[in-house]
Amino acid sequence: xxxxxxxxxxxxxxxxxxxxxxxxxxxxxxxxxxxxxxxxxxxxxxxxxxxxxxxxxxxxxxxxxxxxxxxxxxxxxxxxxxxxxxxxxxxxxxxxxxxxxxxxxxxxxxxxxxxxxxxxxxxxxxxxxxxxxxxxxxxxxxxxxxxxxxxxxxxxxxxxxxxxxxxxxxxxxxxxxxxxxxxxxxxxxxxxxxxxxxxxxxxxxxxxxxxxxxxxxxxxxxxxxxxxxxxxxxxxxxxxxxxxxxxxxxxxxxxxxxxxxxxxxxxxxxxxxxxxxxxxxxxxxxxxxxxxxxxxxxxxxxxxxxxxxxxxxxxxxxxxxxxxxxxxxxxxxxxxxxxxxxxxxxxxxxxxxxxxxxxxxxxxxxxxxxxxxxxxxxxxxxxxxxxxxxxxxxxxxxxxxxxxxxxxxxxxxxxxxxxxxxxxxxxxxxxxxxxxxxxxxxxxxxxxxxxxxxxxxxxx
Numbered sequence: 302x303x304x305x306x307x308x309x310x311x312x313x314x315x316x317x318x319x320x321x322x323x324x325x326x327x328x329x330x331x332x333x334x335x336x337x338x339x340x341x342x343x344x345x346x347x348x349x350x351x352x353x354x355x356x357x358x359x360x361x362x363x364x365x366x367x368x369x370x371x372x373x374x375x376x377x378x379x380x381x382x383x384x385x386x387x388x389x390x391x392x393x394x395x396x397x398x399x400x401x402x403x404x405x406x407x408x409x410x411x412x413x414x415x416x417x418x419x420x421x422x423x424x425x426x427x428x429x430x431x432x433x434x435x436x437x438x439x440x441x442x443x444x445x446x447x448x449x450x451x452x453x454x455x456x457x458x459x460x461x462x463x464x465x466x467x468x469x470x471x472x473x474x475x476x477x478x479x480x481x482x483x484x485x486x487x488x489x490x491x492x493x494x495x496x497x498x499x500x501x502x503x504x505x506x507x508x509x510x511x512x513x514x515x516x517x518x519x520x521x522x523x524x525x526x527x528x529x530x531x532x533x534x535x536x537x538x539x540x541x542x543x544x545x546x547x548x549x550x551x552x553x554x555x556x557x558x559x560x561x562x563x564x565x566x567x568x569x570x571x572x573x574x575x576x577x578x579x580x581x582x583x584x585x586x587x588x589x590x591x592x593x594x595x596x597x598x599x600x601x602x603x604x605x606x607x608x609x610x611x612x613x614x615x616x617x618x619x620x621x622x623x624x625x626x627x628x629x630x631x632x633x634x635x636x637x638x639x640x641x642x643x644x645x646x647x648x649x650x651x652x653x654x655x656x657x658x659x660x661x662x663x664x665x666x667x668x669x670x671x672x673x674x675x676x677x678x679x680x681x682x683x684x685x686x687x688x689x690x691x692x693x694x695x696x697x698x699x700x701x702x703x704x705x706x707x708x709x710x711x712x713x714x715x716x717x718x719x720x721x722x723x724x725x726x727x728x729x730x731x732x733x734x735x736x737x738x739x740x741x742x743x744x745x746x747x748x749x750x751x752x753x754x755x756x757x758x759x760x761x
Contacts, residue, residue, distance in 0.1 A: 304458045311390035312454055319454075320391040320400040320700075322443045330469075332358045332435050333536070336546075337529045338471040339431075342464070348403045348429070349532060349546040350696060352705070353559070356437065359696060361403050362468070363430030365445040368402070369549075373424030374410055375659040378402065378697075382655075386699050396566075396703060397434045397696070398441045402426045405547055405554065405694035405709055408663065408687035409680070417714055417721055418688035419552035425689075428699070431465060476530050479522040479753055484722075489738065492516045495682050496734040502678065503730040511607050512669040512678050514737070515685055515725035518745050520752060526715040528553045535751040539635050542747075543707040545694055554689050556712025557747050559634055559641075562693050563661055564705040565654040570619055570646055575632060576608040576666045576727060577601030577640035580743050592631050592638055604727045605629055605640040608665045611672075612644055619657050620646030636746040654702045658693050666727065667691040667708060688714060690723040711747045722748045 308319060330338070336349050339362040348361040368378055382402070391399040404426030416422070432443035444461045448454035492514070499512050528546050535544055535557040542557040564571040579595045582588030595601055613624045624646055632641035668691075669675025695706030713722040724744035726737045 304455055305392075307392050308390070308454065308458065309451070312448070312451060314390075316388070316390035317449060318385070318389045318447045320389055320443055320445045322391065322393045322395065322398045322441055325440050325442045332360045332433050332440070333532065334473070335433050335468070336360045336362075336532070337473055338468055340474060340529060341471055342468070345548050345550045346427075347528070347546065347548045348427075349544065350403065351536075351544045353541050353543055357397060358435040359397060359401075359403065360433040361427070361429030361431070362433075364427045365430045365447070366428040368404070368424075368426040369420055370423050371410075373404065373406065373426055375406065375655055378426055379653065379655045382697065382699050389699060391700050394701065395434075395436070395441060396698070397436050398432065398443050400428060400443075400445055400699040401432065401696050401704070402428055402699060403547070403696045405689040406658075406662070406692045407689060408667075408692040409676070417716070418554075418686070419550060419716065421547065421549045421552055421554065422686070422688050424692075425547065425549050430461070431468070476527065476533075477524060478530060479524060479526065481523040482520060482753060484518055484520045484749060486742075487517045487519055489516075491684075493734040493738060496728060496732065496737050498682065499678070499728045500730060500732050500734075503728065508671055509674050509678070510670045510729065511604065511665055512675045512728045513663075513665070513667050513691075513725050514679075514683060514728055515687055515691065515723055516741055517685065518722040518724070518749070520713075520720045520722060520749070522718045522720075522752070525717050526553070526720055526752060528555055528715075531555055531751050534753065535747070538750055539747055541632055541634055542711070545707065545709070547689070547694065551716045553715045554694075554709070554712065555715070556709055557751065558707045558710045558712065559632055559639065560666070560708040560710060562664070562695070562706045562708050563654070563657050565648065565657065565703050567701070567703060568648055570616060570648050570657060572612055572616060572644050572661065574605060574609045574612050574629070574642045574644060574664075574666070575639045577605040578637050578740060578743070581633065581636060581638055588638075592633075595631065595638060595640060596629075600729065600731050601640060604729055605642075607670045607729075609642055609644075611665050611670055612661065615660050616644060616646050619649065619652050619660065621649050622646050634747065636750070637743050654697060654704060658706055662693050663691060664708070667710070667725065669727075687723065690714075691725060711744065713748045713752075720752065
């Protein structure tokens, strides 16, 4: 395929970085199939993203640019975007195509105590070589590359078009389901003691209202965990969730999270409050009864109100408008149901998207309230490096300040045949340690079922 004249002209105009976007009709595959086909050539350099409505999907293959370690902080990612956005030639502007960064921030970038997260421990973002986008029923291919002279420009174009053609022809590899999986909760008694200490602190007279404590479950398989299989299971099993996969070398961060952190269009900021939870029922009647309990339970309503109040306060600063809280509704996932309230405001033009992400993270649903006091308590008492768990994960356009981030919960990190599942719960002054342990066990279930390990939990 000959190089488009627009690219040659862009080079003549001084551009050395390019993002070529085209609508594709020749791809008979779903984007998940394209993600799976990419494993052969791009293993360890893939990402996947799909919204709860399943009307927007991204697949990234290969790394054109990478931001890792201290480059993946809020400030450095924002600085990278500001520096690069005018240097990249992009031939069209369709939301979710072209030059986008996908990745995740660390929950606490200063925590570096465990090596379960590998190179992504302090956050990881990359501009993919190939980006496949499905939006409003159409598919797009974006190819991101750089060239310092015309000869390299021609070579890169031919190389990438050939690689994409080969991707379409790639046969899917056989999926080997894990049949021997063990799962074990880690340091349960120590965690429950921290819950008791936290409740005692919250009952003291003072400003601390809520602390979110997380814990881990270790899983082990007789063979390496495969992102393709886990993603397929999650999409078959879970509803009303974002699906994400982020690979870095041998590490895989994967999840099915119900929680949007912030979505930015050119005109609006949209977020949501999710806090307070109860299990699903085994019958319609039991499920309705549990839902009604959740809607009326004072402890859960208090927990949710704390989150709503702070999110509205932050969003009012970001939008410059007054926002009224409405009545929460139920968000039902397969294993758990939550109190849920979508919140939206008109965006102030000068307010940067990543500044909004930084301002909201962590919400009281993942950190606590007040934020600084809760985080200080966690740093001293939780004794857990959360890595990317509970932190913003998603995408942002480099050329245009839009994108979407979810909160990386209902998630796990895998390396080889070992994985760590994460779950957390909001502690308030009326919390009871055993009840919080039960709640977190429910929250382990989506990922435990996703890996096929729901019947292999040794810690029941």
